[in-house]
Amino acid sequence: MYFQRLEDLRLDADLTQExxxxxxxxxxxxxxxxxxxxxxxxxxALIKLADFYQTSTDYILGRTNQK
Known part of the structure; x- marks a missing residue:
């Protein structure tokens, strides 16, 4: 599930994979x-992404739906 969250967060931020x-x-x-x-x-990387997107690691991992 985390991989879909990564893509969603990236697209919401209008960023490229690069x-x-x-x-x-x-x-x-x-x-x-x-x-x-x-x-x-x-x-x-998970921690760095959570900090970057200002969300929790639990959200990225799909453990919660609250950012």
């Missing part, structure tokens, strides 16, 4: 795999 990957200091292909659920997202 822009988010740059913020995470990783390649776009690596981030694309997180977003598609092909590769599990590491904890450090």
């Amino acid at each position: 822009q988010v990957a740059t913020m995470l200091n990783c390649k776009r292909e690596v981030y694309r795999r997180y977003e598609k659920g092909i590769r599990e997202i590491p904890v450090w």
